[in-house]
Amino acid sequence: MSYQTQMQAARQGVVTPQMEQVLGEEKISREDLLARTASGRIAIPANRKHVNLRARGIGQGLSTKVNVNLGVSEDCCNISLELDKVRRAIELKADAIMDLSTFGATREFRRRTIDLSPVMIGTVPVYDAVARYGKDVPAISVDEFFETVKIHAEDGVDFVTIHAGLTQMAVARLRQSPRLTHVVSRGGSVLLHWMTANERENPFYEHFDRLLEICRQYDVTISLGDGLRPGSLHDATDAAQIQELIVLGELTLRAWKADVQVMIEGPGHVPLNEIAANMLLEKKLCHGAPFYVLGPLVTDVAPGYDHITSAIGGAIAGAHGADFLCYVTPAEHLRLPDMDDMKEGIVAARIAAHAADIAKGLPGAIEWDHAMSHARKELDWPRMMELAIDPEKARAYRASSQPQDEQVCTMCGDLCAVKRSRQVLEGR
Amino acid sequence: MSYQTQMQAARQGVVTPQMEQVLGEEKISREDLLARTASGRIAIPANRKHVNLRARGIGQGLSTKVNVNLGVSEDCCNISLELDKVRRAIELKADAIMDLSTFGATREFRRRTIDLSPVMIGTVPVYDAVARYGKDVPAISVDEFFETVKIHAEDGVDFVTIHAGLTQMAVARLRQSPRLTHVVSRGGSVLLHWMTANERENPFYEHFDRLLEICRQYDVTISLGDGLRPGSLHDATDAAQIQELIVLGELTLRAWKADVQVMIEGPGHVPLNEIAANMLLEKKLCHGAPFYVLGPLVTDVAPGYDHITSAIGGAIAGAHGADFLCYVTPAEHLRLPDMDDMKEGIVAARIAAHAADIAKGLPGAIEWDHAMSHARKELDWPRMMELAIDPEKARAYRASSQPQDEQVCTMCGDLCAVKRSRQVLEGR
Numbered sequence: 093m094s095y096q097t098q099m100q101a102a103r104q105g106v107v108t109p110q111m112e113q114v115l116g117e118e119k120i121s122r123e124d125l126l127a128r129t130a131s132g133r134i135a136i137p138a139n140r141k142h143v144n145l146r147a148r149g150i151g152q153g154l155s156t157k158v159n160v161n162l163g164v165s166e167d168c169c170n171i172s173l174e175l176d177k178v179r180r181a182i183e184l185k186a187d188a189i190m191d192l193s194t195f196g197a198t199r200e201f202r203r204r205t206i207d208l209s210p211v212m213i214g215t216v217p218v219y220d221a222v223a224r225y226g227k228d229v230p231a232i233s234v235d236e237f238f239e240t241v242k243i244h245a246e247d248g249v250d251f252v253t254i255h256a257g258l259t260q261m262a263v264a265r266l267r268q269s270p271r272l273t274h275v276v277s278r279g280g281s282v283l284l285h286w287m288t289a290n291e292r293e294n295p296f297y298e299h300f301d302r303l304l305e306i307c308r309q310y311d312v313t314i315s316l317g318d319g320l321r322p323g324s325l326h327d328a329t330d331a332a333q334i335q336e337l338i339v340l341g342e343l344t345l346r347a348w349k350a351d352v353q354v355m356i357e358g359p360g361h362v363p364l365n366e367i368a369a370n371m372l373l374e375k376k377l378c379h380g381a382p383f384y385v386l387g388p389l390v391t392d393v394a395p396g397y398d399h400i401t402s403a404i405g406g407a408i409a410g411a412h413g414a415d416f417l418c419y420v421t422p423a424e425h426l427r428l429p430d431m432d433d434m435k436e437g438i439v440a441a442r443i444a445a446h447a448a449d450i451a452k453g454l455p456g457a458i459e460w461d462h463a464m465s466h467a468r469k470e471l472d473w474p475r476m477m478e479l480a481i482d483p484e485k486a487r488a489y490r491a492s493s494q495p496q497d498e499q500v501c502t503m504c505g506d507l508c509a510v511k512r513s514r515q516v517l518e519g520r
Numbered sequence: 521m522s523y524q525t526q527m528q529a530a531r532q533g534v535v536t537p538q539m540e541q542v543l544g545e546e547k548i549s550r551e552d553l554l555a556r557t558a559s560g561r562i563a564i565p566a567n568r569k570h571v572n573l574r575a576r577g578i579g580q581g582l583s584t585k586v587n588v589n590l591g592v593s594e595d596c597c598n599i600s601l602e603l604d605k606v607r608r609a610i611e612l613k614a615d616a617i618m619d620l621s622t623f624g625a626t627r628e629f630r631r632r633t634i635d636l637s638p639v640m641i642g643t644v645p646v647y648d649a650v651a652r653y654g655k656d657v658p659a660i661s662v663d664e665f666f667e668t669v670k671i672h673a674e675d676g677v678d679f680v681t682i683h684a685g686l687t688q689m690a691v692a693r694l695r696q697s698p699r700l701t702h703v704v705s706r707g708g709s710v711l712l713h714w715m716t717a718n719e720r721e722n723p724f725y726e727h728f729d730r731l732l733e734i735c736r737q738y739d740v741t742i743s744l745g746d747g748l749r750p751g752s753l754h755d756a757t758d759a760a761q762i763q764e765l766i767v768l769g770e771l772t773l774r775a776w777k778a779d780v781q782v783m784i785e786g787p788g789h790v791p792l793n794e795i796a797a798n799m800l801l802e803k804k805l806c807h808g809a810p811f812y813v814l815g816p817l818v819t820d821v822a823p824g825y826d827h828i829t830s831a832i833g834g835a836i837a838g839a840h841g842a843d844f845l846c847y848v849t850p851a852e853h854l855r856l857p858d859m860d861d862m863k864e865g866i867v868a869a870r871i872a873a874h875a876a877d878i879a880k881g882l883p884g885a886i887e888w889d890h891a892m893s894h895a896r897k898e899l900d901w902p903r904m905m906e907l908a909i910d911p912e913k914a915r916a917y918r919a920s921s922q923p924q925d926e927q928v929c930t931m932c933g934d935l936c937a938v939k940r941s942r943q944v945l946e947g948r
Contacts, residue, residue, distance in 0.1 A: 165930070194932075194934075266945070272893050272897060273893050273896060274937075274942055275937055275940075275941035276938060278937045281935075282935070284941060284945075285940055285944050323893070323937075325878065326889070326890050326893055363886070365878075390875040391889055393909050394871050395914045395917070396909075396917055397868070397871060397913070400827075400868050404832050404836075404872065404875055407792055407832045408792070411793060423921075423931065424931070425896070425904075426931070427917055427920065427921035427931060428921060439822075439825055443819060443832070447818040447819050447829070447832055448792065450792065450818070451792035453793075458753055458791070461752065462752070464820045465754055465755075465789075468751070468820075469700060476853075480823050481825065482822075486823045486824045486854060492855065493854075501853070502596065502856045503856055504593075505622070506594060507706045509705055512709040512713055513712060513713075515713075516716050517712075
């Protein structure tokens with residue numbers, strides 16, 4: 093191969109096998125895919141070592157993607173149970189899985205996850221550095237941080253979250269305009285701790301070229317993390333958040349210069365009326381790089397229902413330009429998600445992504461809705477079940493409550509408006 | 521009393537006991553409440569016979585309200601079970617309950633519901649006319665339709681849905697631009713059936729003054745129904761829907777002239793990017809009358825999750841001016857909702873309403889979020905549970921997964937960013 097990364101290939105006009113896979117899944121022209129991958133508006137996270145990957149693209153003109161978080165941790169370190177989650181997440185049509193393992197046999201879990209995943213895999217190497225070296229955070233060396241990134245790249249991780257924009261300057265802004273909820277990013281808080289205790293600059297910022305070198309070699313996409321994302325509506329769109337975003341925009345250009353693919357991570361907790369502005373800011377300050385949002389949650393008061401608060405925010409974010417939604421489960425803010433939580437989270441995020449695709453006018457998106465509505469008008473229940481985003485749940489609901497007239501459902505029974513209006517208007 | 525309706529009182533400058541109750545719950549000045557009730561921008565549904573009502577206002581400058589649908593039907597005619605739902609809905613902080621009974625002892629259920637409800641009660645008399653007279657729809661007489669409305673008013677119903685805008689002219693538009701899903705409103709389809717079979721105009725349109733007379737006498741608020749609301753994304757914002765809305769605007773002015781309070785009912789299934797325009801249209805064409813939306817659902821493909829699709833649409837609708845959200849449950853399009861479905865539906869709608877209130881800048885709304893986020897920063901778990909929109913579910917989740925360190929939760933465990941950043945930034 094004459095190229096190291098998808099971006100470099102695109103810049104040479106080469107359509108890679110990974111791009112062919114993207115073309116097979118999306119309604120985008122070869123020319124647009126090449127041009128946007130070359131310019132960074134589309135990222136195709138595809139580590140050269142992730143051999144069984146079916147690549148997907150993230151960015152302008154492509155369907156909104158959904159990520160699932162899982163991993164082994166101190167409170168849940170059963171590898172085989174987490175691998176079941178990986179399998180289930182793929183079955184439920186997640187587009188990406190982030191392995192956020194923080195404890196125990198993290199490398200074994202990561203390798204096995206990559207081995208069985210045709211979907212892209214992301215990680216946060218800083219978590220693993222804490223797990224791997226078992227040291228107090230300030231004692232982790234710069235070399236150890238980079239060594240961890242290198243191992244993840246070697247294992248086949250397709251994208252890594254790196255909070256390189258959380259610089260001393262951003263921390264100064266944070267101290268100047270105190271927040272209600274400080275830093276809620278785990279990776280961000282680890283780096284803040286390290287930087288403060290050692291009185292040093294963020295190692296990923298200071299040695300960004302070292303990161304680029306690793307990422308270029310394996311074609312690992314950098315997901316520039318938002319260590320200062322707001323953790324409450326109160327802190328949304330504040331100086332610290334935007335300061336970090338400005339730096340992420342600068343780092344984006346440096347990465348692109350090295351042919352390294354980039355995504356930008358975004359909030360967080362954001363009032364509904366601030367979401368559009370946040371999307372615009374990212375696209376402007378980060379030069380059109382794909383935006384990967386965690387939420388945003390449109391209220392802080394609904395623990396137990398944050399899959400819903402984030403579906404609201406995610407749908408609006410997507411409609412205004414977000415390209416990639418990180419799922420949030422009902423367990424958010426309360427506990428590690430179990431299998432059921434994961435399913436609820438995936439479906440809610442897929443609903444948000446699809447609603448956004450319709451709003452954006454993505455070619456082909458609304459046809460799914462039209463097919464479902466046609467089945468509804470025909471009272472064609474098997475077809476409705478087939479087309480449902482979660483046929484399993486739809487079938488269970490339907491089966492649990494049999495109507496007297498099997499053409500309709502128990503919601504309206506004999507008063508079924510679909511049946512009556514079809515009779516009146518179509519005579520059948 | 522020198523007034524028949526809240527609107528008439530407001531026009532006389534009289535602050536009624538019901539307005540005092542509204543003032544006790546909302547951050548609005550006496551002057552604004554009077555002026556907006558007088559002009560119709562706020563409705564206070566409060567039947568003079570509903571003696572145990574704690575009145576709430578719906579409209580400009582007030583918090584977004586949430587309605588719950590329930591009732592007895594052919595497939596679910598257990599009165600005591602439905603009355604349990606009424607009690608539970610009140611406990612879960614529904615602002616209104618619509619009794620949509622369609623079969624059996626509808627009057628007994630309605631009266632008992634009103635007796636035990638401090639929240640406002642709405643009905644759709646047309647459903648009951650079908651149940652009550654047991655006739656084929658076309659055989660119901662005009663007098664019987666109005667007799668049913670009169671009985672509901674007499675029983676103490678605070679607002680009635682009347683699809684008076686579904687005129688022959690609107691039906692002509694419907695036939696001219698065929699839809700994917702025709703008419704999905706039950707009341708709308710019954711009237712369409714009646715009008716087509718009898719070749720007559722909509723009786724509630726033709727004899728609108730007769731309706732006003734009843735509503736004025738008891739102070740029943742008319743919720744002008746959208747018989748032609750879209751039942752699929754495909755049919756959203758089409759000529760038939762907007763034609764009906766124009767007529768509803770004309771009827772609104774006639775009602776206001778008679779001191780009768782009005783709300784307007786709205787869609788339905790609407791793509792995310794069309795919601796704002798729908799809100800604007802209603803406010804313009806209906807002269808600022810409160811808007812009561814059913815959804816809108818932002819995709820058709822998610823049966824089993826329509827509490828989520830409607831929470832997305834409802835939040836956006838509310839942020840753009842909708843005043844009152846009808847809940848949708850996970851059972852929508854599949855079966856009658858059970859108790860669990862009802863709870864999911866209420867909480868989802870309350871989340872949407874609150875997110876909208878924050879977006880609208882409703883005084884006091886975001887303070888709830890700030891209190892929750894403060895508790896989060898303090899790792900004050902009992903307070904978080906207290907403040908949660910559903911403390912029951914939040915507590916169950918927390919209890920099901922005890923962390924090793926009880927200050928944090930199992931989501932992040934030792935990597936808790938809140939704890940770490942507080943230590944770094946506040947030294948505690």
